[in-house]
Amino acid sequence: MIYLDYQATTPLAPEVAAAMRPWLEEKFANPHSPSKWGSEAAAAVEVARKQLERAIGLEGGSVAFTGSATEAINWAIKGTIEKAAPQRKRIITVATEHAAVLDTCEWLEKRGAEVTQLPVGSDGLLNRDDLKTALDEQVALVAVMLVNNEIGVIQPVAEVARLAHESGALMLCDAVQGLGRVGIPAGPDLVAVSAHKIHGPKGIGALWMRKGAEPAPLIHGGGQEQGLRSGTLSPALCVGFGVAATVASERFDEDHAHIERLWDAAAGALGSRWIVNGSIDQRYRGNLNIRCEDIDAARLIGDLRDIALSLGSACASGSGRPSHVLRAIGLSDREARSSIRLGFGRYTTEAELVGAMRRIDAAADAQGQFAA
Ligand code: PLP
DSSP states (O other), X not given: OEEOBTTTOOOOOHHHHXXXXXXXXXXXXXXXXXXXXXXXXXHHHHXXXXXXXXXXXXXXXXXXXXXXXXXXXXXXXXXXXXXXXXXOOEEEEETTSOHHHHHHHHHHHTTTOEEEEEOBOTTSOBOXXXXXXXXXXXXXXXXXXXXXXXXXXXXXXXXXXXHHHHTTOEEEEEOTTTTTTSOOOSOOSEEEEEGGGTTOOSSOEEXXXXXXXXXXXXXXSSOTTTTTSOSOOOHHHHHHHHHHHHHHHHTHHHHHHHHHHHHHHHHHHSOTTEEEOSOSSSBOTTXXXXXXXXXXXXXXXXXXXXXXXXXXXXXXXXXXXXXXXXXXXXXXXXXXXXXXXXXXXXXXXXXXXXXXXXXXXXXXXXXXXXXX
């Protein structure tokens, strides 16, 4: 398999697998139990928490572990609305956010919240004036992602946070695709992240919370995570997340330079009829979302079974619906269905990427010939 689906998930780093192993095997104590073994597990969880906080790099807050970034986002949005002053029941978000944000907002809308979904331009970027116009003293939360999971574009998160704060609202940043790939800008009050996008294990996410901006709990029970998120933590998953975050920070420059080389190689191998979806400049370059007029992208993926790539996003691929992100940047259904997403990263080699690009181009060619 040639793996080009780094936005869906990333391979587990060998350093992470090695660090997790003892916590899956002999060190199985409950980190919330007072025994010597429980305390050892609790200490390992605290080391992981500090490692993740360092990698997030923001001052004045702390991290709570969750079962996924989807949970962290649900918690941030629902818990912030629950705690907000009665006159602040509005949420502002963007049409290209992940379903974890959009569907949570829709759920709250059915229960009385007011949701404003801002549009984006054809480059996928939010217009600051639209945000300024939408903000007022009724807004409790502004939710804007850092790096888009489908088209890779980078939103102006620091400025969004500044504008949100000016009107007294909090800001949530879904940094799932940004952690370890681009720096997380200062400004957000809440930041959602996920281990499996940074070569960590699946089944663990986290919410970074500025002190004082902690949302009301979503999950009730044993009072773990300072009473904010109940449930027994998995030391193996926490340790894996912490090590993945540390490795990502230590390798940041090396990974970045590798991605730049891969992007240049992929762009060079791309036939001229392919068009890049979304901004070229304001972009994380490990994401290449491209379209080719009149190809059937689902068929192309079927024709190239040993290459793992995606239709827009893993979620949109499963539903059969055209991607809401590609529609939001102004593509027709037909153009959206002619789009594929290639995601590459730390373990992708230039040779396999260029080889895959050539085969994708040839498969698109074959579709054109067949249609003619
Ligand atoms: N937000 C973004 C931008 C994502 O790409 C994803 C995963 O695809 C999520 C949120 C959800 O993350 P998790 O898989 O940890 O629930």
